[in-house]
Amino acid sequence: MPQKLTKTFIDSIPYPENGQAFYRDSEIKGFGLRVGATSKVYIAESKVNGKTVRVSIGKHGIYTAEQARNQARELLLLMSKGINPNDQVREQKTRSMTLQHVFQDFLVARKALKPRTIYDYKRIMGTYLEDWNDKAIADITKDMIAKRHAELGQNSQAQSNLTMRFLRALFNFAAGQYEDSKGQALIQDNPVKRLSQTRAWYRVERRQTVIKPHELKPWFQAVMNLKNDIKSQNRETIRDYLLLVLFTGLRREEAASMTWDNVDLHAKTLKVTDTKNHLDHTLPLSDFLHDFLQQRKTNAVNDYVFQRSNGQGHITEQRKQMAKVIKESGVTFTIHDLRRTFMTIAESLDISAYAVKRLANHKMNNDITAGYIIADVERLRDPMQKITDYILKCASYKPTATVTDLPRKKSRNSTKSVIDV
Template identity: 30%
Template sequence: MKINKQFVDELEFPNIGQKIYRDCEITGFCVRVTPNSKTYIVDKKYNNKLHRVVIGSSNNISAAGARKKAQIVLAQIYSGEFVSKSKNNDAFNPLEITVGAALDIYLNKNAFKPKTVRQYNKYIDLYLQGWRERKIFDISKDELLNKFLDTSEVSPSSANGAISLIGTLWKYMHVLYSTDDKPIMKSNPVDIIAVTVGWNKIAARERHLSQNVIFKYYQAVIGYFDELNLEDTARSNTHRDIILFVMYTGCRRVEACSLRWENVDLENGCVTFDDTKNGKRHLLPLGDHLISVLKSRFLLKENDWVFPATKLPTAWNIHATTIDRTLKRIGEEVGFYVSTHDFRRTFATLCNLLRFNIYVTKRLLNHTAKPRVDVTGGYVQIPMEELRFSMNMIEAVYQQKIDCFNYENVWNQRLQELKKAG
């Protein structure tokens, strides 16, 4: 294959490791793809010696530009004139590191999720335009403060994120390359924000299904109907069932949409999320109603996904990715629009109203605290039976079998339910 812009743009990031794609025209010209980056390289064995030379990230150099540089490097290799930077002590100067290069180094040395990588690149390309080629140790406090103030007028949260990223990259490069022999005698310019204007205060989002809308919304979900319901296939009720799944479990949208049947244990009534936000496998028991929903879907199973894509043949083996259209329709019917993450906020709210132990709530939401912050949490082990009972209580709230909004009686009601279960 010929390495060009279209080819590189269409390459998918691997989950682990790296893949090297070789150009069909120039022997030795390649693009290396890791979970976080795409980098043009020269990978050529000549005279029994392997030469692997980094040309640059696809974010910093075009495919055409990389091709020309590769030809120059290969010509030097063939003529014996090429000198590796590792052998030339004066070739690398940390003070010459650009913001773009610093970002590449940072991403390559850390296993970030693709979404995080996209967000970091968005900060640089959208809110810090022209800074990718700036030398990171040349950025002054004044210009950084001005950039923060200008960006804050457009988006306070993005200003926080973009400037914080610069601070992180600056510190990372300083720790990585400043040595006792060759110290980098500079201070992090981002420190100016905290001691002058301060970081933007971002109000926490509060939207969720409150008492005056939760039951009406739930009934609208249960009664949701679209043209796919007429089919007796794996695509039937897909969007409705995704919403139910997120409402009942409080999981994230991507975790529900990308759930595979191999991670569903119908016999024991639980699911396992492998690719979670905190990187830890999350084993979650399910309530009785959700188990019955999944059993019905399993009877119509046609591929690997619990929730297959609805606009493509199931033979393509692709999972659903979005339910925005369904959420909009239900929102119009109920007169109240919510996002999938608002269901997670609702789930946490119900856990609190039902007086769940804080460690039960954290376990259900897959929230983990660092050991130094919460030593006790590391010792607490929660039985699966208690988690499953808690999930059934969440379902019971939606089904109006438990009134968690009656604050005076909810605890007594919970004790009675626990006695019945025990």
Template identity: 30%
Template sequence: MKDKPEDIACNRFNFLKKSIEALPLPEPGKRSTYYDLQSPWLQIRVTSTGTKTFCIFKRVKNGNPERITLGRYPDLTIEQARREAARIAVEISDGKNPADIKRGQKKELTFSELFSDYLERHSRPNKKTWFEDQAQFRLYLEKPLGKKRLSSIDRKSIAHIHSNITKAGYAPTANRVKALLSSIFGWAICEGLCESNPVIGIKSNKENQRDRFLQSDELPRFFKALAEEPNSTIKDYVLISLLTGARRANVLSMRWQDINFERAEWRIEETKNGTPQTVTLSQEATEILLARKTSNQAIFVFPGVGKSGHLEEPKKGWKRILERAGIQNLRIHDLRRTLGSWQAKTGASLAIIGKSLNHKNQNTTAIYARLDLDPVRDSVNKATSAMLTAAGLKPLTKVTKIRGKKIG
């Protein structure tokens, strides 16, 4: 219903903070409109619940009146509302209709909508590690960017995210998130969903090669904390990560059909290097897997509730284990380095270590190709026994001790 001239006259006053905050509430279901004496067309509308919203009400080029919402008071101050009203008035004088622009913005994708398209149309079909993209989105991108329209995301907002992750002590992770964002916007440009990539021009962090692995004095505490972990899936995932030295993504998506218990081998059809890998399984690793295999219908060794069907993000469980063990600055990927380090401690050659961890090095690829699994198996078994000995466990003791019973 349009306001009558006499109502407008009664409801027009100079907008001041104390005047606006003293405005009476209308009857339930009703809305009152007030007009600013200083700024033509600027309104503040008050609902029965006390919500106060700044608007502009003005005729546009075609003669039709348009109401354009500016924002809520006090999030938007009186002076900010007046400046915005003046800016929009100029646009209308130039023949533009800001209301049409706002309606167009509502049709524009949010970043969450773009990521959903990227995940389903590009990441899932083409990337073995698509679930890592999903985890990074949930951890680092959904909150700061999820509801934003694509046109409002600029280099500054991306740089802010990269900086915050870096300051939290995760410089390499900040680079991975930056790379994911660049991939998302690059794909969106190809699909005609946006016109520019706001990631371009943001410098990556310098990454120092990590040399962190579990030390001898840390192993007893680590295995004790692991035995106390209430989530058996997390517990076994960590153990298999340590005892195989396989990459995080491969262990997460480990399938029963790829495990041959007779040969004590796990076949990974495609690794990060783009090549297949046969992972030798120690006695301890084999016993852990046999204890987990309770059904022939299961697909994944470490099932999860997400769309992938397998465990996707063990971050919380990993944090619990480290806190109980009193161990700092250890990442899940460091378990892979731990096996390699203990192989070196027990006399394995670099070629053996490279073969067991599926390292791709042009200078030694030919040597790796000529190695069979027997020396690799011996090396992994020696390293496993050495780690368990350092942890206070007998090398050939039953793995049920590792998996949860009291360590003597």
């Protein structure tokens, strides 16, 4: 039965052992008190668009009964107009949500992001958007976007575009993630669209750099000259890693994180399971690849094909040794250049377009004919060997027949390979 909520009456109400108890005010319909195991909270309750809406006002002791009653009048008036006060609170909270907070929610929601992608996103947040991390996302305007895009473009147009694409993704995520009780997005506008409306995106040509045929010999020799010494016990591992990428066209992380579980030396295949397009990728091993992987296997110290010299995890940094190769050979390259070189060579050898795509693990969703072709790894063995033979010919490299019989010294800190000839 409703009763006027006063301090004396509320103080006399016992805390329930289980659940909650509700007490209604006799003076104002919709004003009440919710009593839990440890707290007494004033509430306002009414119907908004046919649905019951309950709004917490505050705890008894912090609010007096009269203060809570006055607050309830204002809330009930809003509800009578079809306004849900909870939506207003939620909207205000969202509009004050910082860019960093949205980014953290984004990472939680995007469970399939690869470590490298997360690393790149964090780098953007900490480098190009650092001064915006604590700024409310709703306060980031179109003018701010345009200005920051232009500023970043003075140093790197590609990084400027990349930063804004990432920021666009965060705004799109926020628009879908945060909504009111009616399902309406609380972030209605994506300010990054200003760049499209004004055609301000930089025109960045896609990199087309490859190692040319006449450059393969000096590059190959410089890679082969990477030898372990007291200063570095990772050189030969990085040497073999660079060669694997060139001879398979694998992506940077796919090769670096490869485990022995996915290398079948008997079937002469390797498999990559955590690929960019989320499709398992199995490749045949050419004779050259099989021989040097077999040698690495005899000196393996953990589950990774390219383990770190301390035996913990796989290699993650190759730039120092790459710089040595570039200096010695005069051939400038990136890891992805090796992948492009592999595919360029494949195309130059008149290998079928379907085989090239299979070797590169590119999706063929829009190609109807491709759907009828069985992706049999054995059908790729001959193309794979042709590519290997071409590279070795350009490099003037001739493996010796007795190489696998050479004495070798097993060491935790050194991985000798069959290519040490």
